[in-house]
Amino acid sequence: xxxRAHAIVAVAFLLVFSLGAVVVYYWLANRQHEPLAYxxxxxxxxxxxxxxxEVRFKGLLVGHVDSIGFDPRDRARVVIRLRLRADTYVTxxxxxxxxxxxxxxxxxxxxxxxxxxRAPLATSSVRPARIPMRAGVLGLLVSDAPAxxxxxxxxxxSANEVLDQANRRHLAASLAQIDAATxxxxxxxxxxxxxxxxxxxxxxxxxxxxxDSDRLAREAQTPVRNAATLEASxxxxxxxxxxxxxxxxxxxxxxxxxxxxxxxxxSRQLDQLLRELRARPQSVIxxxxxxxxxxxxxxxxxxxxxxxx
Numbered sequence: 161x162x163x164r165a166h167a168i169v170a171v172a173f174l175l176v177f178s179l180g181a182v183v184v185y186y187w188l189a190n191r192q193h194e195p196l197a198y199x200x201x202x203x204x205x206x207x208x209x210x211x212x213x214e215v216r217f218k219g220l221l222v223g224h225v226d227s228i229g230f231d232p233r234d235r236a237r238v239v240i241r242l243r244l245r246a247d248t249y250v251t252x253x254x255x256x257x258x259x260x261x262x263x264x265x266x267x268x269x270x271x272x273x274x275x276x277x278r279a280p281l282a283t284s285s286v287r288p289a290r291i292p293m294r295a296g297v298l299g300l301l302v303s304d305a306p307a308x309x310x311x312x313x314x315x316x317x318s319a320n321e322v323l324d325q326a327n328r329r330h331l332a333a334s335l336a337q338i339d340a341a342t343x344x345x346x347x348x349x350x351x352x353x354x355x356x357x358x359x360x361x362x363x364x365x366x367x368x369x370x371x372d373s374d375r376l377a378r379e380a381q382t383p384v385r386n387a388a389t390l391e392a393s394x395x396x397x398x399x400x401x402x403x404x405x406x407x408x409x410x411x412x413x414x415x416x417x418x419x420x421x422x423x424x425x426x427s428r429q430l431d432q433l434l435r436e437l438r439a440r441p442q443s444v445i446x447x448x449x450x451x452x453x454x455x456x457x458x459x460x461x462x463x464x465x466x467x468x469x
Contacts, residue, residue, distance in 0.1 A: 195223060195243035197285050200256055200269075201231060202293035206238050208267025209258060215242055217271040222248040225269060241288065242269070252277040256293045 206228065215223040223244035231237040244250065253276030261268050271291070283289035323331070 194246065196246055196248070196250075196283050197226075197288040198242045198244060198250065198281075198283055198291050199288045200240040200242065200291050200293050201237055202240070203237055204258070204293055204295050206240065206258055208260065209240070209269060213266070214261075214268045215244060215271065216268050217248060222271070240269070240293075242291075250281045250283075250289075250291070252279050252281055254281060254291055256291050257295070258293075 209225060209228060211225055211227055213225040214221055215225065223242055226241040226243045228238065228240050231239045248271075250271070251273065253274045254271055255274050257270045257272060258267050259270040260266075281289045281291070
């Protein structure tokens with residue numbers, strides 16, 4: 161009887177142990193997909209966020225905001241508790257930004273990766289890991305707005321100082337000059353087509369002139385060749401002339417000298433005859449006078465003188 165009781169207890173224990181093992185297995189398996197808890201502590205504005213606001217990473221929905229409230233230890237800070245999917249890529253370099261969503265005015269919490277370690281950020285429900293938060297684009301604009309307004313104010317003051325009355329007159333004169341130059345450019349632009357046509361005609365005439373010059377150059381080659389032939393003929397004629405002159409000099413110089421001597425003798429005789437005719441013109445009728453008798457000739461007289469003309 162006792163053996164049967166012990167067997168029943170042992171079987172019951174095995175059944176309870178097996179059922180517990182199955183429950184633990186399913187509990188552990190479901191816990192792998194349980195959302196992970198993270199917190200954000202920031203002094204930045206979280207306008208637009210509310211519980212159940214979406215948390216996105218690379219544009220994908222990875223969780224929701226669990227709660228938003230002030231930090232009990234520092235009321236100037238805001239604490240945001242998140243629930244993210246277990247497969248969300250959260251590392252030591254992950255940070256969060258508040259990003260506007262559409263035109264409805266709502267916002268989402270955007271997770272981003274910055275420079276730093278890519279080691280996973282360990283967390284638990286008892287001690288949630290803290291994700292830092294940075295100012296978004298709107299936050300930067302809001303924080304920089306006073307400085308931008310101051311810069312704009314200084315720019316406007318500088319513009320007022322630059323655009324005083326004298327500079328405004330100068331600017332008006334410059335604009336008038338620009339307007340006049342624009343009108344002149346418009347007039348020049350209107351004359352450009354005619355000028356371009358003239359240039360095109362000039363280019364065409366230049367091409368025709370070059371063609372005519374080429375033709376004339378080809379035609380001028382024939383007179384040049386003829387001139388070369390004529391020059392050769394003239395050179396040959398000159399050589400022949402030199403040879404003939406040399407030949408005439410060799411043959412005619414003696415005869416010319418003899419003729420010159422004969423002409424000289426004849427000239428002397430004619431000169432003598434003319435002197436005699438001037439002295440005794442009657443000799444043309446009576447002939448030349450007889451010379452007086454010399455010594456020993458009849459009629460010679462020692463005192464006889466030559467008759468005067």
